[in-house]
Every structure is written in structure tokens, then in C-alpha cells.
Amino acid sequence: MKVVHFGAGNIGRGFIGLLLSQSGYEVVFVDVSDELVSRLQEKQQYVVNLANDEREQIVVSGVTAINGKEPERVAEAVAQADLVTTAVGVNVLKHIAEGIARGIEKRLESGGAGPLHVIACENAIGGSTQLKEHVYERLNEELRSKADAIVAFPDAAVDRIVPIQHHEDPLMVTVEPYCEWVVDRSRMLPGARPIQGVHYVDELEPYIERKLFTVNTGHCCAAYLGYIYGYGTIQDSMADAGIVAKVQAVLEETGAMLIGKYGFDRTEHEQYVAKIVGRFQNPHLTDEVVRVGRSPIRKLSPNDRLVRPALQLYEMGTAPVHLAGAMAAALLFDYPEDPEAQEIQAEIRANGLAAAISKFTAIGEEHPIHRSVIREYERLQRLAVRK
Numbered sequence: 001m002k003v004v005h006f007g008a009g010n011i012g013r014g015f016i017g018l019l020l021s022q023s024g025y026e027v028v029f030v031d032v033s034d035e036l037v038s039r040l041q042e043k044q045q046y047v048v049n050l051a052n053d054e055r056e057q058i059v060v061s062g063v064t065a066i067n068g069k070e071p072e073r074v075a076e077a078v079a080q081a082d083l084v085t086t087a088v089g090v091n092v093l094k095h096i097a098e099g100i101a102r103g104i105e106k107r108l109e110s111g112g113a114g115p116l117h118v119i120a121c122e123n124a125i126g127g128s129t130q131l132k133e134h135v136y137e138r139l140n141e142e143l144r145s146k147a148d149a150i151v152a153f154p155d156a157a158v159d160r161i162v163p164i165q166h167h168e169d170p171l172m173v174t175v176e177p178y179c180e181w182v183v184d185r186s187r188m189l190p191g192a193r194p195i196q197g198v199h200y201v202d203e204l205e206p207y208i209e210r211k212l213f214t215v216n217t218g219h220c221c222a223a224y225l226g227y228i229y230g231y232g233t234i235q236d237s238m239a240d241a242g243i244v245a246k247v248q249a250v251l252e253e254t255g256a257m258l259i260g261k262y263g264f265d266r267t268e269h270e271q272y273v274a275k276i277v278g279r280f281q282n283p284h285l286t287d288e289v290v291r292v293g294r295s296p297i298r299k300l301s302p303n304d305r306l307v308r309p310a311l312q313l314y315e316m317g318t319a320p321v322h323l324a325g326a327m328a329a330a331l332l333f334d335y336p337e338d339p340e341a342q343e344i345q346a347e348i349r350a351n352g353l354a355a356a357i358s359k360f361t362a363i364g365e366e367h368p369i370h371r372s373v374i375r376e377y378e379r380l381q382r383l384a385v386r387k
């Protein structure tokens with residue numbers, strides 16, 4: 001069996017490619033990094049290091065790659081694939097849609113291929129659904145109708161911390177031991193071959209919201225506060241008791257929302273949170289705050305890890321003061337090498353903080369959360385370590 005996986009990056013090699021190889025798939029990566037592609041074609045294997053006391057190493061074999069800048073080869077691979085997965089970044093999905101669309105078209109023309117599942121493994125709500133929209137925009141009505149019968153885009157949640165890598169071997173990847181991949185079974189076609197290690201559920205929303213609004217909300221809070229206080233890594237940030245307290249306070253807010261919305265058991269959720277805080281503090285990993293805080297426009301957007309839980313908690317009758325503080329910290333993330341961070345700073349300079357908050361969070365100036373963000377921004381600004 002063959003999987004075409006878009007994105008031979010950290011999570012692509014460190015989690016999805018590893019799991020699919022162990023599940024019996026030949027993994028054909030698609031990437032636009034010439035170095036990654038040529039190395040994968042040459043070596044056809046790579047090493048995954050588990051960041052634990054034992055420092056286990058896993059050799060992932062049966063892999064190769066296609067360059068995403070060769071659309072004909074990409075389309076042919078999709079046409080012949082048994083599965084397609086992605087880990088490119090939710091904002092990159094529109095750039096891989098053409099190759100998937102042309103591959104589906106070839107698959108339909110050949111008439112022989114079986115059902116195809118396309119699973120976006122991105123930190124986003126409805127990643128595969130968003131990818132389907134991008135792909136279907138590139139198919140005519142007849143092809144869309146035919147594709148409905150043989151192609152499905154089940155949404156998923158993926159969880160494994162994989163930092164930016166610094167190895168002599170550019171294919172080697174060091175990952176935390178923990179991993180979880182949850183897929184929405186309700187959107188799958190009959191006869192789908194289960195992937196070993198995947199947790200299939202009939203309702204994904206509780207899982208993706210619990211993951212995004214616990215792991216990723218806590219993570220970006222640690223990153224943005226760590227950046228303000230001058231720490232370079234999540235490990236250093238999470239060694240600061242004041243920051244840990246703020247992360248805990250934010251996760252109490254998202255926890256209250258998740259427990260209220262989905263009826264999670266409070267004790268079990270508290271244990272889930274405690275495990276995640278321990279994962280952030282893993283001494284065997286070095287995770288840069290500028291990775292975890294990357295793309296702050298995406299992270300401040302209405303359906304992502306800060307605004308969506310804050311608005312849902314507010315609607316439940318609780319003021320999300322700590323989530324407002326995390327939003328303020330995100331607005332102070334002025335890392336020069338992050339284009340989205342620079343866009344936010346330019347907007348604040350050009351039109352002021354109030355307008356920038358509304359622009360990036362879609363929260364109006366009359367909303368109490370908007371006022372909280374301003375108050376927290378002004379408090380944190382006085383504390384920020386000058387870079």
C-alpha cells in the first residue's frame with residue numbers, strides 16, 4: 001500500500017510518516033524543499049529519536065519523495081495512492097490542492113482505483129474539510145459529483161511535540177514519546193483500511209477542541225510569555241513559576257469551557273492538563289519559543305486556540321481574563337523573522353492597538369474581551385524584556 005504525504009517536515013517525518021510506515025505503507029513524501037526531497041530519494045529511510053531517558057531510535061524505511069514543484073508526478077502519485085495525508089500548515093493547504101485535484105481527475109479517468117481518503121493532519125479545526133473546499137474549487141461539477149463516490153476528506157487531530165531540528169543529518173528527527181492521531185470515522189467511505197495507531201471516533205469535535213484548546217492554547221501562552229520575559233525555549237519558560245501559573249490559569253479557563261460544553265470528567269481533564277504541562281517541560285527536548293509562537297495571526301484568528309475558547313467561555317458566563325492576557329502576549333510577539341508577527345506590529349503602529357485587536361481577532365471594540373486585551377497588553381508591555 002502507498003500513501004502520498006504532503007509535508008516531509010517535523011511532524012510529517014516525526015509522526016505521520018513513521019506511523020504509516022509502521023502500518024505497512026510505502027510513504028511517498030511530497031515537499032518543496034529540494035534538499036529534503038533529494039535526501040529522501042537517495043536514502044529511502046530516516047531515523048526518529050524518542051526524547052526519553054532510553055533515547056530509543058526508530059529507523060523509518062520504505063520512504064521516498066516527489067518534488068512538489070513537479071505537478072505531473074504529484075498528480076500521478078495521488079491517482080495511484082491508497083491514502084493521502086498532509087502536514088504542511090493549514091495556510092498551505094490551498095497550495096497543494098491543485099496536485100490533489102489533478103490526481104483525483106486522473107483516478108476517475110482510469111476508473112480502476114478504489115476509495116481514497118485524504119486526511120489533513122494540521123493544527124486546525126476542520127483541516128480536511130478546508131482542504132476539500134480548496135480541491136473541489138479545482139474540479140468541475142461532473143468531477144465533483146464522481147469524486148464524492150470514491151474520495152473522502154475525514155477531519156483529524158494530531159498531537160506530538162516535534163521541535164525545530166538541529167541534526168547533522170537533515171532527515172533525522174527528535175520527537176517526544178507521546179503521540180495521538182484521532183480521525184473522524186463518520187466521514188469515511190466503506191471498506192477503508194484502518195491505520196494502525198489511529199484512534200477512530202464518530203464525533204471529532206470534542207477531541208480536536210480538547211487538543212487545540214489545551215495543548216496548543218497552553219503551548220502558545222508559554223511561548224508568548226516566555227518571549228516577553230526573554231526566554232529562548234519552552235523548557236526555560238516553563239521553568240519560571242510565574243509563567244507556569246499563568247499557563248495553568250489559561251488552561252483552567254479552557255478546561256471550564258470544555259467541561260461545560262462536552263461534559264468531560266473534571267478529574268480526568270485535570271489529569272490531561274497535568275500531563276500536558278509535563279510534556280511542555282520535557283528536559284530531553286529543546287523547543288524554541290519562536291516555533292511554538294510562530295504565525296501569531298493564525299493563532300489569534302477567530303477559530304483558533306485563543307479567541308474561539310475565549311468567546312465560548314464568555315458565552316457560558318465567565319470572563320476569559322487569562323485568555324485575554326494570552327491574546328495580549330501574542331500581540332507583543334514581535335519576532336523579526338516571523339512575517340505574521342511583523343504584520344501585526346505594523347498594523348499596531350499604523351492604526352493603533354484597538355484596531356489591530358479587532359482586525360486579527362474579529363472581536364469588536366465594544367466587547368468586554370477587547371477591553372481586557374488592551375488592559376493586559378498595557379500591563380505586559382511594561383514587563384517586556386527589551387530585545
Ligand SMILES: NC(=O)c1ccc[n+]([C@@H]2O[C@H](COP(=O)([O-])OP(=O)(O)OC[C@H]3O[C@@H](n4cnc5c(N)ncnc54)[C@H](O)[C@@H]3O)[C@@H](O)[C@H]2O)c1
Pocket residue numbers: 006007008009010011012030031032033036068087088089090092095096121122123158159160161162163
Ligand atoms: N511540530 C509539531 O509539534 C506539530 C504537532 C502537531 C501538528 N503540527 C502541525 O503539522 C503541520 C506541519 O507542522 P511542522 O511542525 O511539521 O512544520 P514544518 O515546517 O516542519 O513542515 C512543513 C513542511 O511542509 C513543506 N511544505 C511547505 N509548502 C509546501 C507545499 N506547497 N507542498 C509540499 N510541501 C510543502 C515544508 O517544506 C516543510 O517541510 C502544521 O499544521 C502544524 O501545526 C505540528
Ligand SMILES: O=P(O)(O)OC[C@@H](O)[C@@H](O)[C@H](O)[C@H](O)CO
Pocket residue numbers: 123158159160161162215216219220291292293294295
Ligand atoms: O504547529 P503550530 O504552529 O500550530 O503550534 C505550535 C505548537 O504548539 C505545536 O506544533 C505543538 O507542538 C503540537 O501541536 C503538539 O501536538
